[in-house]
Amino acid sequence: MSSNERARLDSWKEIAEYLGRDVHTCLRWEKEKGLPVHTIPGGKRRTVYAYKHEIDEWLAKSLVSDEIAEKPAPALGWQVPLKNFWQRMPVVARAVLVFLILGFAGLGAYLVAESRSPALTTMLQEGNRLVAISPNSSVAWTYEFPSEKVKILNSIVLPSAGVKDEAGVLVTVSLGEGKGDALYFFSPRGQPLWQFQSVDRFIFGSSDYPLSWGFNLLGVIRLGNHSKVLLATRHYSWWPAQLLLLDLQGNIESRFFNAGWISQGYLMDGADGPVLVVSGVSNSFDGAFLALLNPGEISGTSPEAAGSPYSCKNCPAGRPRKYFVFPRSELNLVTGSPLYEAGGHPQGDIIPVIKWELPSDLGQAPPEAVYEFSRDFHLIRSRYGERYWEWHHKLEKEGKIKHSRDQCPERNGPPRIHQWDAQNGWQEIHPNQP
Numbered sequence: 001m002s003s004n005e006r007a008r009l010d011s012w013k014e015i016a017e018y019l020g021r022d023v024h025t026c027l028r029w030e031k032e033k034g035l036p037v038h039t040i041p042g043g044k045r046r047t048v049y050a051y052k053h054e055i056d057e058w059l060a061k062s063l064v065s066d067e068i069a070e071k072p073a074p075a076l077g078w079q080v081p082l083k084n085f086w087q088r089m090p091v092v093a094r095a096v097l098v099f100l101i102l103g104f105a106g107l108g109a110y111l112v113a114e115s116r117s118p119a120l121t122t123m124l125q126e127g128n129r130l131v132a133i134s135p136n137s138s139v140a141w142t143y144e145f146p147s148e149k150v151k152i153l154n155s156i157v158l159p160s161a162g163v164k165d166e167a168g169v170l171v172t173v174s175l176g177e178g179k180g181d182a183l184y185f186f187s188p189r190g191q192p193l194w195q196f197q198s199v200d201r202f203i204f205g206s207s208d209y210p211l212s213w214g215f216n217l218l219g220v221i222r223l224g225n226h227s228k229v230l231l232a233t234r235h236y237s238w239w240p241a242q243l244l245l246l247d248l249q250g251n252i253e254s255r256f257f258n259a260g261w262i263s264q265g266y267l268m269d270g271a272d273g274p275v276l277v278v279s280g281v282s283n284s285f286d287g288a289f290l291a292l293l294n295p296g297e298i299s300g301t302s303p304e305a306a307g308s309p310y311s312c313k314n315c316p317a318g319r320p321r322k323y324f325v326f327p328r329s330e331l332n333l334v335t336g337s338p339l340y341e342a343g344g345h346p347q348g349d350i351i352p353v354i355k356w357e358l359p360s361d362l363g364q365a366p367p368e369a370v371y372e373f374s375r376d377f378h379l380i381r382s383r384y385g386e387r388y389w390e391w392h393h394k395l396e397k398e399g400k401i402k403h404s405r406d407q408c409p410e411r412n413g414p415p416r417i418h419q420w421d422a423q424n425g426w427q428e429i430h431p432n433q434p
């Protein structure tokens with residue numbers, strides 16, 4: 001292989017492997033976050049390639065770290081023997097070098113990626129040991145976990161250039177064999193300061209869901225002068241999920257429950273001050289959800305119907321500021337496809353929320369529904385992308401849809417969303433009706 005060939009990735013599959021994510025996520029990153037992917041002109045199917053150095057540059061600059069944090073560490077990054085780690089640096093860098101402080105330090109910024117030099121750059125796993133690497137790529141310290149079955153999920157290095165007693169390393173690990181996931185906080189010198197596990201028992205409807213919580217999103221936000229840890233946890237098998245706001249001593253400050261897994265979160269300046277935007281799926285309403293929370297005090301639950309099996313009986317009172325549900329599209333229903341989460345980040349004055357309607361393993365970008373909100377979260381419009389209509393046409397020809405695009409009840413875009421707020425309760429919003 002020439003060095004040129006090695007520098008290039010020639011399919012979505014290769015790009016996804018390099019990023020350590022699934023194709024679905026990479027497609028979304030291309031759309032929403034400008035992941036640098038090139039298209040070969042001509043041909044019916046879209047053929048793509050990407051350069052590793054461009055992806056590395058993009059990773060260094062882009063604000064995907066909240067999602068990177070949510071991602072289990074890639075096999076390439078974590079399992080590589082230490083002596084090879086330098087060669088693997090771009091891949092490792094993607095997973096763990098990007099440490100992120102989400103904040104709004106009077107900059108009007110929504111996510112502030114701090115690139116100040118930390119005392120540690122990288123966390124690696126070697127057997128049951130956590131290995132901290134310093135900027136000159138030597139081993140700074142190691143920590144031995146008590147079990148052989150430990151798997152490091154992800155880590156965030158809080159820079160020593162920040163608030164002094166907040167410097168350290170947050171690491172989430174799977175303890176293996178039904179022991180659940182744990183969050184560790186280490187001092188910059190590698191002393192374990194505290195460990196956190198979610199051991200709560202919650203009752204939803206008539207069922208209870210004890211002692212089996214995994215972690216799927218780790219982030220840090222800065223509120224005033226203090227950093228707070230955001231940890232999205234989920235039941236291992238079922239739909240209950242919670243978002244925890246912890247202080248840097250490992251104490252829960254507040255928590256938000258959702259009847260469906262939470263997969264994304266970010267902080268932004270809203271019209272009425274800072275707002276924490278979280279999204280994922282709502283199993284109770286069979287759609288994607290997006291919720292607006294008070295970043296300093298997230299206590300509450302997703303708004304469920306009274307008596308619903310999804311309503312929590314022993315969760316804290318309180319509701320989000322707003323809660324949106326995006327129903328499944330015709331294409332999603334006709335094809336019997338899974339439910340996909342909503343996602344997207346602010347782009348100027350518009351907040352696009354994107355939801356895939358078909359699986360991503362089609363070898364091309366899946367059809368999508370796009371909802372555009374103003375910065376104060378009023379729905380401006382919604383539409384389906386062109387690929388949606390290509391698939392609509394294909395399914396017409398197969399006889400699975402019995403009308404043309406012109407006759408489609410959803411020809412102007414997704415016909416409705418459901419919106420909840422304290423003042424009005426649930427409302428149906430119809431963005432595309434005259």
Ligand SMILES: [Zn+2]
Binds near residue numbers: 392403405
């Ligand atoms: Zn239709």
